[in-house]
Amino acid sequence: MNNQKIASAAISSILALGVLTATSANAVPNQPTSWEKCAGIAKAGKNDCGALNGSHNCAGQATKNNDASEWVYVPKGTCEKITGGVVKAVKPAKK
Numbered sequence: 001m002n003n004q005k006i007a008s009a010a011i012s013s014i015l016a017l018g019v020l021t022a023t024s025a026n027a028v029p030n031q032p033t034s035w036e037k038c039a040g041i042a043k044a045g046k047n048d049c050g051a052l053n054g055s056h057n058c059a060g061q062a063t064k065n066n067d068a069s070e071w072v073y074v075p076k077g078t079c080e081k082i083t084g085g086v087v088k089a090v091k092p093a094k095k
Contacts, residue, residue: 029075037089038079039071048072052088 039052047062053069062070066084079085 032075032093034076034090034092035073036076036079036087037071037091038074038082038085039088040066040068040084040086041079041082042067042070042072046072 050057
């Protein structure tokens with residue numbers, strides 16, 4: 001390979017890397033500014049805090065998957081993207 005082909009290949013690689021970096025950087029959301037209490041999506045034993053129906057008051061006590069009264073915090077705008085997710089409350093993120 002001559003020097004011109006090597007230089008051309010190097011420049012093409014750098015440009016392609018720049019495009020990939022710019023594209024993937026936009027795919028990752030920013031730090032949340034608010035959280036949603038999203039009900040109906042928690043796995044058994046993986047809920048955040050007490051059940052909405054008052055059946056218990058602590059995290060990790062959900063007894064079945066996707067119970068409508070069990071919830072987890074997710075970044076605002078995420079709950080409506082999840083099948084079965086229902087927004088029950090929104091709170092600001094800690095700074």
